[in-house]
Amino acid sequence: MTALLEFRHVEKRFTASSCVLSNIDLEIHAGEFVVLVGHSGCGKSTLLSLLAGLEMASSGQVYYQGIPVTRPGPERMVVFQDHCLLPWLNVRENIALAVDRVCVDATPTDRAAIIDRIIEVVELSDAATKRPAQLSGGMRQRVGLARALAIRPKVLLLDEPFSALDAANRYQLQEALMQLCAELGITVVMITHDIDEALLLSDRIIKLTPGPASTIHSIIKNTLPKPRNTLEIANHPDYYQMRKDLLQFLKERQRIS
Amino acid sequence: MTTTFDMPERRLPVQWLLPCLPPIALLGLWWLVTATAIADLPSPATVLALCGPLFGKAFSVASPSDIGIGWLLCYSLGRVAVGFGCALLVGVPLGLWIGISPKASRAFDPSIQLVKSVSPLAWLPIGLASLHNSELAALFVIFITSLCPIVLNTALGVHSIPKGYWNLAQVLDLPKSTVLRQIIIPATLPNLFTGMRISLGIAWMVIVAAEMLTGAQGIGAFVWNAWNNLDLGLLIVSILIIGLTGIALDQLITKLARSMPKETP
Numbered sequence: 001m002t003a004l005l006e007f008r009h010v011e012k013r014f015t016a017s018s019c020v021l022s023n024i025d026l027e028i029h030a031g032e033f034v035v036l037v038g039h040s041g042c043g044k045s046t047l048l049s050l051l052a053g054l055e056m057a058s059s060g061q062v063y064y065q066g067i068p069v070t071r072p073g074p075e076r077m078v079v080f081q082d083h084c085l086l087p088w089l090n091v092r093e094n095i096a097l098a099v100d101r102v103c104v105d106a107t108p109t110d111r112a113a114i115i116d117r118i119i120e121v122v123e124l125s126d127a128a129t130k131r132p133a134q135l136s137g138g139m140r141q142r143v144g145l146a147r148a149l150a151i152r153p154k155v156l157l158l159d160e161p162f163s164a165l166d167a168a169n170r171y172q173l174q175e176a177l178m179q180l181c182a183e184l185g186i187t188v189v190m191i192t193h194d195i196d197e198a199l200l201l202s203d204r205i206i207k208l209t210p211g212p213a214s215t216i217h218s219i220i221k222n223t224l225p226k227p228r229n230t231l232e233i234a235n236h237p238d239y240y241q242m243r244k245d246l247l248q249f250l251k252e253r254q255r256i257s
Numbered sequence: 258m259t260t261t262f263d264m265p266e267r268r269l270p271v272q273w274l275l276p277c278l279p280p281i282a283l284l285g286l287w288w289l290v291t292a293t294a295i296a297d298l299p300s301p302a303t304v305l306a307l308c309g310p311l312f313g314k315a316f317s318v319a320s321p322s323d324i325g326i327g328w329l330l331c332y333s334l335g336r337v338a339v340g341f342g343c344a345l346l347v348g349v350p351l352g353l354w355i356g357i358s359p360k361a362s363r364a365f366d367p368s369i370q371l372v373k374s375v376s377p378l379a380w381l382p383i384g385l386a387s388l389h390n391s392e393l394a395a396l397f398v399i400f401i402t403s404l405c406p407i408v409l410n411t412a413l414g415v416h417s418i419p420k421g422y423w424n425l426a427q428v429l430d431l432p433k434s435t436v437l438r439q440i441i442i443p444a445t446l447p448n449l450f451t452g453m454r455i456s457l458g459i460a461w462m463v464i465v466a467a468e469m470l471t472g473a474q475g476i477g478a479f480v481w482n483a484w485n486n487l488d489l490g491l492l493i494v495s496i497l498i499i500g501l502t503g504i505a506l507d508q509l510i511t512k513l514a515r516s517m518p519k520e521t522p
Contacts, residue, residue: 054424072428084421088443088517097439101429 002066003027004187005051005155010060012046019213020046024060026206026216030154033181033188035198037246038208038217044191045081047208048157051189052078064155074102077153079161083144085132091119092128095147102151118150121176137164142173149180156181158190162197171230174200178228195246199239200228207249220245299490307490324474326495330502333468333475336392337460337506340399344456347400348407349449353441355408356415369405377402377463381470391471395464402463403456410452414445450514457510461503476502 005028012021020043028034036044049055050062053072062069064076072078077098085094095115103111119128122142132140141164148156161177162170178201181188192198198205205220223238233239284301291300315327355362380401384394422444426436468477476499483491 052428054427072424072430074429076428078424078428080421080424082421084419084425086422086425086440086443089439097431097435098429101431101435 003063004030004032004065005189006063006066007047007050008061008063010050010057010062012043012050012055013058020211021050021215022213023215028187028189030187031185033178033201033203034190035202035205036189036191036208037193037195037198037205037250038214039210039250042208042211043214044208045159048078048159048189048191051155052076052157054078074098074151075153076155076157077148077151078157079144079148079159081159081163083132083140085140085143085147087132090129090131091124091135091143094132094143095119095150098147098151114150118146121149121180122146122173138166138169141165142169145173145177149177152184153186156186156188156190158188160191160193163193170197175229177201182226195243195250196230198246199224199242200230200233205242205246207246217249297489299493304490304493307494311491311494326476326479326498329474329476329479330498332473333464333477334502336395336468336473336475337399337457337464340396340464341403341457341460343396343400344403344407345453348404348452349411352408352411352449352452353415353437353445356412356445357441362412365408369408372401373405373409377459378466378470381467385471391473395467395471395473398467399460399464403460406455406459407449407452410448410455411445414448415441417448418444446517447514450510450517454507454510454514457506458503461499461506465499 005026007024007026010021010024011019013019024047036047038044046055050057051064051069053062053069053076056070069076086097089097092115095118096111099106099111099114103114106114119125122145124139124142124146127135127139132143135143141161145158145161148158162173165173174197177188180186188201190201199222202222205222207217207219208214209217220242222242224233224236224242287298288301290296291298311326315325317325318328351365355365377398380398381394384397385391388394388397418441422440425431426440431439464475465477465480467473468475469481472478472481476495480492480495480499483489483495
């Protein structure tokens with residue numbers, strides 16, 4: 001079975017002297033949920049940009065479906081850290097911008113239904129006609145996520161999508177994301193700083209060494225049985241072992257840097 | 258924050274009073290100067306007495322050479338509108354192009370800087386010589402004057418579009434027309450309005466001077482005639498009219514700009 005996404009000896013430099021990522025070799029299979037953890041500035045976002053095709057590797061190659069990634073495309077949809085909502089469009093219109101571009105075969109009624117449904121999933125029905133400026137940070141993140149999910153991408157690239165959410169909203173959205181991605185078979189690569197979030201959502205957790213010249217430190221295979229939910233995962237015997245492993249890793253790196 | 262919120266009524270008169278203080282002071286000084294006959298100026302009362310008949314027949318046409326001040330103002334505003342409108346038609350697409358394409362930017366930037374550095378009135382002789390028509394020459398000067406700020410600010414607006422919007426357009430693989438309509442133009446509007454404000458301000462200053470030089474009917478020629486007749490009273494009134502019209506034009510663009518949706522904070 002060939003990997004859906006693949007990094008082969010990837011190195012990324014922004015200038016000759018500053019190496020952000022080096023020696024990255026990684027395979028991600030279809031339907032997998034992969035989480036990236038690591039210290040701030042270790043190149044997690046750069047790794048995501050390489051997958052999206054927004055940045056090109058300085059050496060080595062990133063592959064999608066066995067073909068080198070040379071440009072971005074909606075099948076590898078990104079949920080940006082700063083949401084990237086257009087301020088002059090309301091919630092509906094922001095989502096429609098993506099849906100109208102991608103779902104070209106759908107009738108206008110079908111498109112409206114797709115948008116309605118996803119707005120409901122992220123619980124923004126009351127805010128559908130509001131502009132981003134009228135929304136809280138958490139609501140904006142939800143719109144960004146809704147826009148990405150609405151077009152049912154093959155790969156979803158998430159850069160700390162829940163960082164601005166309060167706990168209650170975060171749990172609810174994590175579960176919605178988990179369910180939708182499993183249902184639609186979406187492959188997810190997500191950056192997070194939240195250990196519990198990593199354990200709840202991931203199939204594998206990839207630990208990146210601190211920069212500069214970050215590389216893959218090690219990979220944790222998440223053995224928690226599915227389906228998972230926020231309350232029950234903490235009861236599993238493997239949970240604390242993996243949690244401790246991650247905490248230790250993050251703490252150690254703090255000492256190094 | 259709370260004070261303005263709690264007592265808007267109490268603060269309001271002060272807010273309105275403050276901008277009136279300098280003109281009142283100036284008026285006092287003016288009166289003092291004329292009362293003591295230090296300078297050879299008509300007194301405020303004399304000028305005020307002029308206003309009645311002047312505004313009374315503002316829109317009358319006694320003869321081709323004796324047209325009401327209202328019409329003269331309209332002529333001048335009309336010239337500004339035509340010149341400024343043409344500058345918008347040319348300047349906005351050119352500015353967008355320069356903003357989007359590094360090659361266009363490289364090609365046009367030096368020329369625009371050059372044109373920008375020349376006093377607008379220096380173009381008047383060129384206009385007169387090449388167009389053989391003082392009316393067209395005045396329009397030409399207004400066009401050149403308005404063009405640079407519009408082009409430069411539009412291009413600046415495109416340059417200041419956040420990188421995230423470009424990334425979004427790339428990831429969604431949006432067609433060029435959609436990127437232009439949904440991202441570039443709305444994101445550039447605030448800068449475009451800044452350019453329009455600057456342009457219109459300069460255009461209004463320049464049209465008065467251009468009319469003084471060409472003698473084309475308008476508020477500028479009115480000023481020039483008042484000066485030739487040594488009618489300082491009329492001169493003062495026309496300066497006031499020119500100033501107030503300038504403020505009105507500026508407010509018009511500001512109001513337009515305010516009606517646009519705000520950026521995400």
